[in-house]
Amino acid sequence: MERTWRPRRPVDVLATLGAQQRGPYDPAFQVDARGRVWRTCRPGGEPATVCVARAAGGEVTATAWGPGAAAALDAVPLWLGDADDPDDFRPEHPVLADAIRRFPGTLIGRTGLVMEALVPAILEQKVTGTEAYRGWMRLLRRFGEPAPGPAPDRMRVVPPSGAWARIPSWEYHRAGVGPQRSRTIVTAGRHVARLEEITGLASDEADRRLRAVPGIGVWTSAEVRQRVLGDADAVSVGDYGLPHAVAYALTGERRGSDELMLELLEPYRGHRHRACVLLLRAGATPPRRGPRAPVRDFRSM
Template sequence: MERTWRPPRPVDILATLTPHQRGPHDPAFQLDARGRVWRTCRPGGEPATVCVARAAGGEVTATAWGPGAAAALDAVPSWLGADDDPDGFEPRHPVLAEALRRFPGTLIGRTGLAVEALVPAILEQKVTGVEAYRGWLRLLRKYGEPAPGPAPERMRVVPPAGVWARIPSWEYHRAGVGPQRARTIVTAGRHVARLEEIASLGTAEADRRLRAVPGIGVWTSAEVRQRVLGDPDALSVGDYGLPHVVAYALTGERRGSDELMLELLEPYRGHRHRACVLLLRGGPMPPRRGPRAPVRDYRSM
């Protein structure tokens, strides 16, 4: 199935969709040599593969395969920010103003797919990106089903929540996922019906429902709402590196904190996540100092 969509404003397809990629070897998200984005998903519980590409005249073409193809194609405009409203965002700082000028097509998309955003967010709790991406890759290769259609080699569809809830503890261990994160994923899988409903809730109610699950806190809730709801204000408080990025870009200070980040972004309330997206894409990055965080391997513990 194929569909063409003409966005009402310029859209940077790659920049808008890459927040859904979990590492360069993500089995559910790949970029091919022609610049096309390939993504697997499970809208309405049915597997699908979607290929999104830029067409002539500013149009976007999306091609989909699998039982969930029609539902996935219906969702593509929302993935690309059709529901986003950046008009109220007024960058007061010159760094933000310049980032917005350089990257006007960076929008906040929404998927409505709670489980597909929640599981990788849990895997990323308090670990390095390498650890989280390694676990995601190994679990999808073992429990994800092959992507429908002519997808790039080894792409997989994210398993449904019931599968995540039944994965044995030793398989999480073999994937390098610590016991606390594994328990959180299993618990979330047992409450899937309530969690899937967040796609139709306001951001405050969605936050309350997510954080009612043991093991899901402020950071995880924000990461999920950014992707599922397209929430432009869902600020990832508790992130390891984000406060330093914000502080350096807006003040020149090399070290930041959650408190300082909240203070600096208060003028952009309603669009604080949007401000962070622009700073991460177009702002100056703080110089690296000291050793990187160690990559742990729970399989040897």
């Protein structure tokens, strides 16, 4: 199935959809040599592969395969920020103003796919990116199903939402996922119906629903709401590097804190996550000092 869509405003397809990618070897998200974005998903519980590409005249062409193809094509405009409204975001700070000029079309998409955002967010709790991406890749290759259609090699569709609760603890261990994170995923999998209802809730209500699950805190909730609800204001409080990046970009200070970050972002309330996205795209991050955090392997523990 194929559909062509003309966005209401210019959209950077790769930058906007890139928020859904979990590492360079994500089995559910790949970019081919022609710059087309390939993404697998389960809209309505049915597997689908979607290929999204820019077409002539600013149009976007999406092609989909699998039982969930029609539902996935219906969702593509929302993935690409059709419900996003950045018009009243007019920052005066030179770094942000320059980022808007340099990166037009960077929108905040809305997927509506709760477990597909929640599970990798849980995997990323308090570990290095490499460790989290490795666990996501191993779990999808072990429990996902092959992507429908002519997808790039080794792409997989995420397991059905309820399947996460049925994965044995030793399989999480084999994937390099520590016991605290695996317990949180299993617990979330047992409350799938309640969690998937957040797509119809306001962001603050969705936050309360998510954080009612043991092991899901403010950072994980924000990461999910950014992607699932397209919340342009959900700040990832508790992130390891984000407070330093925001402080450095907006004040020149090399070290930041959650409190300072929220203070600096307050003038952009309603668009605080959007401001963070643009600052990170602009590369305004402090120079690294000291050794990187070690990548742990729970399989040897």
